[in-house]
Amino acid sequence: MKSLRSILLPMGASLLAMIIGGILVAALGYNPVTVYGSLISGAFGNGINIGNTITASLPLIIVGLGIAISFQSGLFNIGADGQYWIGATAAVWFGYHFNSLPGWLHMIVCIVVGMVAGALWAGIIPGLTKAYVGSHEVITTMMMSYIGILLARYLIEGGPMQQKGFNPQSPEIVQNTQFPYFTQGLMQSQLSLVAVAIAVVAVIAVWFLLYKTTLGYQLRTVGLNQRAARYAGINVKLFTVVALCLSGLFAGLAGAVQMLGVDHRLLDGFSSNYGYTAIVVSLLARNNPIGVIIAGLFFGALTTGGQNMQMVSNVPAALTDVLTGLIIFFVACERIIPQIIGWYRRRRTLKSTTVAS
Amino acid sequence: MEIVDLKKWFPGVKANDGVNLTLRAGEVHAILGENGAGKSTLMKMIYGLLEPTSGEIRFMGKAVHFRSPREAIHAGIGMVHQHFMLIPALTVAENVVLGDEPGRIKFNRKEAERRVRDLSEKYRLAIDPTAKVADLSVGLQQRVEILKAFYRKAKLIILDEPTALLTPQETRELFAIIHGLKADGVPVLFISHKLDEVLEISDRVTVMRAGKTVETVETAGATPQSLANLMVGREVVLRVEKNAAHPGEPILKIHDLHVRDSGRIERVKGVNLELRRGEILGLAGIDGNGQFELADAIAGLIKAEQGHIIFDGHDITRLTPAERTERGIAYVPQDRQADGLVLSFDLVENTILRDFRKRPFAKNGVIDRAAAASYTERLIREFDVRPPDASRKASELSGGNQQKVILAREVSRDPLMLIAAQPTRGLDVGAIEGIHRQLVRLRDEGKGVLLVSLELEEILSLSDRIAVIHDGRIVAIVPGAHATREQIGLLMAGSHGHSEVSMS
Amino acid sequence: MKQKFLAVAASVLALTAMVTGCGTGAASNTAATNGSNATNSAGTSNGTGTTNGKTIKIGLVTDTGGLNDNGFNHLAYVGMTNAQHQLNGVSTSVVQSQSESDYVPNLSHFAQNGYNLVIAVGYLMEDAVKQVAKEYPKTDFLIIDDNITGIPNVASAIFQSEQAGYLAGVVAGLVQKNHQLKGLNTKNVVGVIGGQDIPPVDTYIAGFQQGFKKEDPNGKVLLQYTNSFSDEALGSQYAQNEISQGADIIFPVAGGCGIGAINAAQSAKVYAIGVDTNQAYLAPGTVITSATKGVDTAVFDTIKAVQNGTFKGGVSTFNLANNGVGIAPLMKGVPQSVQTTVNQIKQQIISGQIKVSTTVQR
Known part of the structure; x- marks a missing residue:
C-alpha cells in the first residue's frame, strides 16, 4: 500500500503541474497539447533527442553523486559548481598541453586530474576549516565556488589558458583525448559511450562505497549522528574532510567528462549551474546513488525537452522555465518537504540534546 | 466513568483488546502498565482522538461517543498530556482561557486573570496568572494544564505519565495537588508505569498488559511485587539477587583526573578512583556533578585535562576511543539515542558500530x-530484543529494546570492563530486571562494572561499593552492603558528615 | 530505498505517459516538421501567404546571455522579427541556450528539422557552428561576431564597432571641450564601463578613446570593467564611482549591466552614451547618442539573401560604409555643429582618411 502511494503521489504531482501549466499556457494563447507534446518529444521523441537527454543528464548525475555523498555525511556541499569548473579547467589544461601521450592514457590522465582538482578544491579549504576551526561548509564551499569560477574565467580571459586570437576560450583539447561519439548516426546528440560508462561506473562505485565499505559506513555514521560516530571510535574530523573531498572528486569528474565528451575546450559563460541543479537532483533521489540516475535523467529530459518546447511551439524561454519549474516544484514538494522538515528536526533535537547534556 | 470491553484494532495490531474499568467518584485511580501495554491508546479513545473498534465508554451514567477532543472537553473530561499543549509566549491566564476567552470582540484580560486567580484559589493551585508560560518550570506548566482543564469545567482529570518530566520536588507538589483534588471529590485517572508512584498516590490500580486490563486491585492491599508480577505477567525479581562479590585485581585506576566539558567548564576536579575485577562500583551523585563527564573521559569521548587513567596496567589517557574499545572498555552511554545508537541505521549496522573495522x-x-x-x-535471540527483526531501524524499537541492543553489543564484545551510565533510565520493570541481571552476570564473570546512575535505588541494590561524587570530586566510598539511602543522600548533597566511613 | 527509487521513476513515467495520452498532436507536429516544409507548424508565419509558394524557416540560437541581454542576442531577434514582418514567407523560431553544452544540440535541432537558415549569436558558438555546419551542408548558417572561413554554408558577420565607438567619442569630445551641454563640469572627464575585457566590447572602447582624444586631447577617459553583462546594480555602482571622479559622460559597453550605469547617470544629472542599439528611450535627456551595431541589419540582410537564393558563405564585414555600424541621432540640445563635425569624420573614416585602431589604450 505504501509503495503504491509512493508511485501514485509523484505521478499525481506531475499531472497536477501539467494541468496548472496547461491552463496557464492556454490562457496565454498557446495550445497546451502542442506545448507539452513538444516537451516530451524533445526529450524522448527520437534517437537523437534521447541521446541529447542522456548527454544533458550525465553531468547532473555525476555531480549529483558527489552531492549525495556530502549529504549522507551530513554536509552541505553548495559549491559543487566551482568544483565542477575547476575539474573541467584542470582536465582541459592537461588535454591540450600534452600531446605526446598515447590516447587512452592521456584520457585517463585528464579524468584523474579533473577528479583530483575537484577533490582538493572542496577538501582543502572548506574541508579542513570545517573540521578544525568549525567554519560552516555552506559558506566556504560557496565562496570557493565563486573563486573557482572566476579563476577559470580569468584563465581564458587574458590569462595563460586563452587561445591565441581574440576569443576568450581555451585551445581545444587534442583529438585523442576526446571521447568517441556513440555512433555516427547519433553524432549530433554528442552522446558518448565512454561518458555513459563512466557515469554508470561512478554510480555503482558510489553505491558500493556508501553501503558496502567501512569507509561509507563511517561517512554515513558521521552524517547521521556525530556523537555516536565519536562513540564508535570514528575520527569525525578526518571523515568530514574525506566526505568533502569525495564530493568534490565527483564534481571534478563531471567537469572532466563534460570537457572530454562534449565541450572539448573551456568556453566563456560558465552558466551551466550543474552544481546547483545537482543539489535538487540528489535531494529528489533521497541521496541514493541509484535514485540519482533517475532524478538526473528527469532533469536532463526537462532541459532538452524545454528547449525543444521553445523551438517547436514557440513559447518564450521564460514560459518554458515556468512550465518545467512547475513540474519540478510539484514533484519536489512531495519528496523534499518531508526531508527538509526531518533534517531540521534532527538538527534541532541534536542541538537541544547537546545543550542539555 | 465506566469502560466496558473496549477494543481498538489497528491493521495487524490489537492495541486494545478488552479494556474494562470503573472509575468511582472521588477516587484516584491508577492505570499501570509497561510501555506498549495500550495505555495511550485507551487515553486517546477516552479523549476522542481515536474511535473504538468495539465496546463502550459510559460517562456520568450515559454511553458517550466522542468524535473529537472538543466533544470530550465539552462533556467534562480534562486531559493533561505528557507533553504540554501550551503557548510559551502567552501568559498563564491567556493560555488557560485560550479558545474560550472572556469578552466579546476585545479580549478582556482583566476578567481572564480574575477567573484564573479564582480557579487557582479554589483548587489550591498557586500560580501567578500574569506570568509568561515560557518562564515557568515544568511543574508549574503542568499546573497550568490542570487549570486549563478546570476552566473548561472538567469533572474528571486524566494525568498521562505526569511525573515523567518532573523533579522529585515537583513530583511531591503534584501529589499534594492530587490529594487536594481527591478531597474536593474530583476523580483522577493517573497513568504511569512507575510502581512506587502508583502505590503512593492511588486508591485503586488497574493493571494493563498487552492491550488488556488484567486486574483492578485496591492499592492498600497491593505490594510492589504483586503489581510488578501483574504488569509483566510472570514472577519478577525486583530486588536484585546476587551472591557476594569476589573482587580481584584492580582493572581501572584513575589518578587526579580533571575534565572540562565542551563549554570549557571544569566538571571533574581531581578524581581518584579504583575499580576491581569482579565488582560493581556504583557512582552515585546528583545530576550535573561530573559523573557523566567522568564516564565519557574514561571511554575517551572527552579529553582529560590533567591526570591519568590506567586500564589493565597501561596508561590509556592519550588513547583514542577506538583504541580504548580495542583494549576492552565497553560503554553504555547515558543518552542511548544521541550517543549509543544511530537511529536511522538498522540493527545490523548498529550492532557492528564498535567493531565494523574488524x-x-x-x-x-x-x-x-x-x-x-x-x-x-x-544477539537478538540471546538478549530477547523485540521485535526480533535485524532489518528494523533502531528508531522503530522501544526504549527498552534499544537499550538491550546497546547492552548486547557492549557485553558481547567480551570486554574487561563495562561503564554503564543510566542503563535503565525510562525503562519499565521487565526491562530493568533483565539489564540488572546482565550487570550482575558480568560481575560474576570477573569483569569490572562501573555503574553511573541517578537512581539511588539502583545504585544501592546493585553496587558492591558505592562512590559518591559531588562537585566533580569523589567525596566518599562506602561498602554497598552497609550503605543506607539517607547516608548516601547526604553525601550526594555535599555533606561530609559521614566521611569517616570512606575508603573501605 | 527501493520505494523512493520507484517514486522518482514514477514521476518520470507520469511524464512519459503524457506523451501517449495527449501527445498525438505533438507527434504529428514533429512529423510535419521532419518531412517537407509544406506546412509551417512550427513558427508563426506572417500569414500573408507566400509569393513564390515557398516558406523559409529561420532558427535563432542565442548564447547563454539569453534574449534579454540588451545586446546582440536581442538585436539578432529584432532583425529576425523584422524579416518575418516585412518579407513574405518567413517563419521563425528561437531557442535560448542554457549552457555552453547546449549549442551543438540546439543548432543541430534546427538543421535536422529542415530549417533553411540557422543563426548562431556569438563567437562562443564558433566550434559548435563549425561542427554542425559540416554535418548539415544543406542548411545555411550565420554566426554573429565571429569570422569562420572556408565553409561554404557558413556566413560570418563581423562588425567594425570601433568606427561607431569613434564617432561616439567624437561627440563626447566635442561637447566636453566646449561645454556644450547644460551642467557639464570643467574637468573634461568621461567614464567608460566595459562588461568584460573581450573583443566585442574592446573595439567600441578603443574607437571611443581615439575619437574623444581627437576632439579633446586634454580630456581624460576613465575605464573600468564590471565583469558582468547582467548586474544592473553593479553597473550603477561603477558609474557612480566614475561620476565621483568627475566624469560627466558615461559610456557603458556592458549589456544589461550598462543599463544600471545609464540610470545612475540620469539620477546624478550627468550624461550617457548608449551602445549597440539606440538607447535614448532608457533615459531621454540623458543619453546623448548611442554607438550602434547593426546586428539586426546583418540578420535581416542574410535572411533576405537566403530567400532570394543569393546566400554566400564567408565573412561579411559591417561598417560605417554599409551602414552596418553607426551612431544614433543626437539628443535635442546638442548643437548642430557637432552633427556637422560627426558627418565629416564619418566620411573620413569611410574614405580611409582616418584609420581606427581596435586596441584599447590603458
Whole structure:
C-alpha cells in the first residue's frame, strides 16, 4: 500500500503541474497539447533527442553523486559548481598541453586530474576549516565556488589558458583525448559511450562505497549522528574532510567528462549551474546513488525537452522555465518537504540534546 | 466513568483488546502498565482522538461517543498530556482561557486573570496568572494544564505519565495537588508505569498488559511485587539477587583526573578512583556533578585535562576511543539515542558500530553484511530484543529494546570492563530486571562494572561499593552492603558528615 | 530505498505517459516538421501567404546571455522579427541556450528539422557552428561576431564597432571641450564601463578613446570593467564611482549591466552614451547618442539573401560604409555643429582618411 502511494503521489504531482501549466499556457494563447507534446518529444521523441537527454543528464548525475555523498555525511556541499569548473579547467589544461601521450592514457590522465582538482578544491579549504576551526561548509564551499569560477574565467580571459586570437576560450583539447561519439548516426546528440560508462561506473562505485565499505559506513555514521560516530571510535574530523573531498572528486569528474565528451575546450559563460541543479537532483533521489540516475535523467529530459518546447511551439524561454519549474516544484514538494522538515528536526533535537547534556 | 470491553484494532495490531474499568467518584485511580501495554491508546479513545473498534465508554451514567477532543472537553473530561499543549509566549491566564476567552470582540484580560486567580484559589493551585508560560518550570506548566482543564469545567482529570518530566520536588507538589483534588471529590485517572508512584498516590490500580486490563486491585492491599508480577505477567525479581562479590585485581585506576566539558567548564576536579575485577562500583551523585563527564573521559569521548587513567596496567589517557574499545572498555552511554545508537541505521549496522573495522564484519574495508547479520540475529535471540527483526531501524524499537541492543553489543564484545551510565533510565520493570541481571552476570564473570546512575535505588541494590561524587570530586566510598539511602543522600548533597566511613 | 527509487521513476513515467495520452498532436507536429516544409507548424508565419509558394524557416540560437541581454542576442531577434514582418514567407523560431553544452544540440535541432537558415549569436558558438555546419551542408548558417572561413554554408558577420565607438567619442569630445551641454563640469572627464575585457566590447572602447582624444586631447577617459553583462546594480555602482571622479559622460559597453550605469547617470544629472542599439528611450535627456551595431541589419540582410537564393558563405564585414555600424541621432540640445563635425569624420573614416585602431589604450 505504501509503495503504491509512493508511485501514485509523484505521478499525481506531475499531472497536477501539467494541468496548472496547461491552463496557464492556454490562457496565454498557446495550445497546451502542442506545448507539452513538444516537451516530451524533445526529450524522448527520437534517437537523437534521447541521446541529447542522456548527454544533458550525465553531468547532473555525476555531480549529483558527489552531492549525495556530502549529504549522507551530513554536509552541505553548495559549491559543487566551482568544483565542477575547476575539474573541467584542470582536465582541459592537461588535454591540450600534452600531446605526446598515447590516447587512452592521456584520457585517463585528464579524468584523474579533473577528479583530483575537484577533490582538493572542496577538501582543502572548506574541508579542513570545517573540521578544525568549525567554519560552516555552506559558506566556504560557496565562496570557493565563486573563486573557482572566476579563476577559470580569468584563465581564458587574458590569462595563460586563452587561445591565441581574440576569443576568450581555451585551445581545444587534442583529438585523442576526446571521447568517441556513440555512433555516427547519433553524432549530433554528442552522446558518448565512454561518458555513459563512466557515469554508470561512478554510480555503482558510489553505491558500493556508501553501503558496502567501512569507509561509507563511517561517512554515513558521521552524517547521521556525530556523537555516536565519536562513540564508535570514528575520527569525525578526518571523515568530514574525506566526505568533502569525495564530493568534490565527483564534481571534478563531471567537469572532466563534460570537457572530454562534449565541450572539448573551456568556453566563456560558465552558466551551466550543474552544481546547483545537482543539489535538487540528489535531494529528489533521497541521496541514493541509484535514485540519482533517475532524478538526473528527469532533469536532463526537462532541459532538452524545454528547449525543444521553445523551438517547436514557440513559447518564450521564460514560459518554458515556468512550465518545467512547475513540474519540478510539484514533484519536489512531495519528496523534499518531508526531508527538509526531518533534517531540521534532527538538527534541532541534536542541538537541544547537546545543550542539555 | 465506566469502560466496558473496549477494543481498538489497528491493521495487524490489537492495541486494545478488552479494556474494562470503573472509575468511582472521588477516587484516584491508577492505570499501570509497561510501555506498549495500550495505555495511550485507551487515553486517546477516552479523549476522542481515536474511535473504538468495539465496546463502550459510559460517562456520568450515559454511553458517550466522542468524535473529537472538543466533544470530550465539552462533556467534562480534562486531559493533561505528557507533553504540554501550551503557548510559551502567552501568559498563564491567556493560555488557560485560550479558545474560550472572556469578552466579546476585545479580549478582556482583566476578567481572564480574575477567573484564573479564582480557579487557582479554589483548587489550591498557586500560580501567578500574569506570568509568561515560557518562564515557568515544568511543574508549574503542568499546573497550568490542570487549570486549563478546570476552566473548561472538567469533572474528571486524566494525568498521562505526569511525573515523567518532573523533579522529585515537583513530583511531591503534584501529589499534594492530587490529594487536594481527591478531597474536593474530583476523580483522577493517573497513568504511569512507575510502581512506587502508583502505590503512593492511588486508591485503586488497574493493571494493563498487552492491550488488556488484567486486574483492578485496591492499592492498600497491593505490594510492589504483586503489581510488578501483574504488569509483566510472570514472577519478577525486583530486588536484585546476587551472591557476594569476589573482587580481584584492580582493572581501572584513575589518578587526579580533571575534565572540562565542551563549554570549557571544569566538571571533574581531581578524581581518584579504583575499580576491581569482579565488582560493581556504583557512582552515585546528583545530576550535573561530573559523573557523566567522568564516564565519557574514561571511554575517551572527552579529553582529560590533567591526570591519568590506567586500564589493565597501561596508561590509556592519550588513547583514542577506538583504541580504548580495542583494549576492552565497553560503554553504555547515558543518552542511548544521541550517543549509543544511530537511529536511522538498522540493527545490523548498529550492532557492528564498535567493531565494523574488524573481521568477520569487514574484510579489506568491505563490510560483510551476512556475517554481521547472523551475529546480530544471535544477539537478538540471546538478549530477547523485540521485535526480533535485524532489518528494523533502531528508531522503530522501544526504549527498552534499544537499550538491550546497546547492552548486547557492549557485553558481547567480551570486554574487561563495562561503564554503564543510566542503563535503565525510562525503562519499565521487565526491562530493568533483565539489564540488572546482565550487570550482575558480568560481575560474576570477573569483569569490572562501573555503574553511573541517578537512581539511588539502583545504585544501592546493585553496587558492591558505592562512590559518591559531588562537585566533580569523589567525596566518599562506602561498602554497598552497609550503605543506607539517607547516608548516601547526604553525601550526594555535599555533606561530609559521614566521611569517616570512606575508603573501605 | 527501493520505494523512493520507484517514486522518482514514477514521476518520470507520469511524464512519459503524457506523451501517449495527449501527445498525438505533438507527434504529428514533429512529423510535419521532419518531412517537407509544406506546412509551417512550427513558427508563426506572417500569414500573408507566400509569393513564390515557398516558406523559409529561420532558427535563432542565442548564447547563454539569453534574449534579454540588451545586446546582440536581442538585436539578432529584432532583425529576425523584422524579416518575418516585412518579407513574405518567413517563419521563425528561437531557442535560448542554457549552457555552453547546449549549442551543438540546439543548432543541430534546427538543421535536422529542415530549417533553411540557422543563426548562431556569438563567437562562443564558433566550434559548435563549425561542427554542425559540416554535418548539415544543406542548411545555411550565420554566426554573429565571429569570422569562420572556408565553409561554404557558413556566413560570418563581423562588425567594425570601433568606427561607431569613434564617432561616439567624437561627440563626447566635442561637447566636453566646449561645454556644450547644460551642467557639464570643467574637468573634461568621461567614464567608460566595459562588461568584460573581450573583443566585442574592446573595439567600441578603443574607437571611443581615439575619437574623444581627437576632439579633446586634454580630456581624460576613465575605464573600468564590471565583469558582468547582467548586474544592473553593479553597473550603477561603477558609474557612480566614475561620476565621483568627475566624469560627466558615461559610456557603458556592458549589456544589461550598462543599463544600471545609464540610470545612475540620469539620477546624478550627468550624461550617457548608449551602445549597440539606440538607447535614448532608457533615459531621454540623458543619453546623448548611442554607438550602434547593426546586428539586426546583418540578420535581416542574410535572411533576405537566403530567400532570394543569393546566400554566400564567408565573412561579411559591417561598417560605417554599409551602414552596418553607426551612431544614433543626437539628443535635442546638442548643437548642430557637432552633427556637422560627426558627418565629416564619418566620411573620413569611410574614405580611409582616418584609420581606427581596435586596441584599447590603458
